[in-house]
Amino acid sequence: xxxxRPLLEIKDIAKQFRGLKxxxxxxxxxxxxxxxxxxxxxxxxxxxxxxxxxxxxxxSGGRVLMDGQVVSGxxxxxLSRHGLARTFQNLRxxxxxxxxxxxxxxxxxxxxYAIWKYVLWPVGVWRQERRLHxxxxxxxxxxGLTEFATAAPGSLPYGIQRRIEIARAMAGEPRLLLLDEPxxxxxxxxxxxxxxxxxxxxxxxxxxxxxxxxxGLVMSLCxxxxxxxxxxxxxxxxxxxxxxxxxxxxxYLGD
Ligand code: ADP
Numbered sequence: 001x002x003x004x005r006p007l008l009e010i011k012d013i014a015k016q017f018r019g020l021k022x023x024x025x026x027x028x029x030x031x032x033x034x035x036x037x038x039x040x041x042x043x044x045x046x047x048x049x050x051x052x053x054x055x056x057x058x059x060s061g062g063r064v065l066m067d068g069q070v071v072s073g074x075x076x077x078x079l080s081r082h083g084l085a086r087t088f089q090n091l092r093x094x095x096x097x098x099x100x101x102x103x104x105x106x107x108x109x110x111x112x113y114a115i116w117k118y119v120l121w122p123v124g125v126w127r128q129e130r131r132l133h134x135x136x137x138x139x140x141x142x143x144g145l146t147e148f149a150t151a152a153p154g155s156l157p158y159g160i161q162r163r164i165e166i167a168r169a170m171a172g173e174p175r176l177l178l179l180d181e182p183x184x185x186x187x188x189x190x191x192x193x194x195x196x197x198x199x200x201x202x203x204x205x206x207x208x209x210x211x212x213x214x215x216g217l218v219m220s221l222c223x224x225x226x227x228x229x230x231x232x233x234x235x236x237x238x239x240x241x242x243x244x245x246x247x248x249x250x251x252y253l254g255d
Contacts, residue, residue: 005068007032007176007207008053013062013072015048015231022048024231025062030176035202036209037218037239040228041251046211047089049228050178053209054086055079066176083175087165089184095154099145099164102153103136106171135171143167143197159190166197170206177201179210183217195221215243227251 006029015023023045030036038046051057053064055076064072066082074082094102140146143163153161162182169177179198183191191214198221202208212218218225219239227235227242229251235242242248 006030007034007067008209009063009065009068010049010053011063011065013049013052013064014060015045015052015057016060022231023052023059026228026231026233027062028226028233028236030207030209032207033202033205034207034224035198035222036207037222037225038209038211038228039213039215039218039225039242040234044228044251045231046228047180048231050086050180050211054084054178080172080174083173084178085169085172085174085176086178087169087180087182089180091153091161091165093153093161093164093168096152098150099153099156100136100140100149102164103139103168103171104132106168107132107135107139109172139167139171142200143170157190159186159193162186162190162194163197166201170201174206176207176209179208179212181211181213183212183214191217215239219243 008030010026010028013023013026014021026045026049038049040046048057052059052072055071055074055078059072062072063070066084069082071079071082094105097105140149143166145160145164145167148156148160153164166179166182182194182198186194195217198208198210210222222239224237225239225242226233227245227248229247234247234251235245237245
């Protein structure tokens, strides 16, 4: 049953780039409603793992399962239909469009097309448009972006741009959200707001996995943390457990 089954299962994932083993038999499971942190020194394989989970890279070995279904090898657009969304280390917003239009693009992409909507055109099309705009307004409100709706993201503070990117990822109503270094470049107050947003996302029923260097954020936000070093999992546990782990301390000293 869905209660005891983890949402995300990563089984013996390997990823090789020519001679370089970026991931070596990485296994981990993430339960429903968890906020999981992935930490590790630079080059330990964190982003490669995200790229495998989200279908950007095909693993050299192993499997990824969501809800017990094998999803590794699926293309990213397929995975978004399975309920997976992600953000990137570097912001990927349309800098010239308004904030609202950035969200509308994502909402439009995630809608399902049904033949009856064309049969009943134009009523169906008009209704759909109204629904899209309503959902954009909901997202703006939910992520505290209403006052920036007509601004171009490029003109806004970095912390707001991060929030827009998270709002955009949430447009497809994912079950699993992957955040790649969401606190990078944020100031203390922005990090605090980010933590609140991530908690509210989780409280709405979405499972969150985040790569993060900001240990303060990881400590306050994550129930469990998985530590990667040299492409392998070297520790996993509560934030307090992993920061006291000798293998983890050594891996970071070598960084
Ligand atoms: P992290 O996110 O933990 O900093 P990465 O996953 O970015 O680590 O990188 C892990 C290793 O894989 C590094 O040695 C990196 O140079 C290598 N790597 C990552 N992506 C590629 C790629 N597309 N081609 C070749 N090597 C890569």
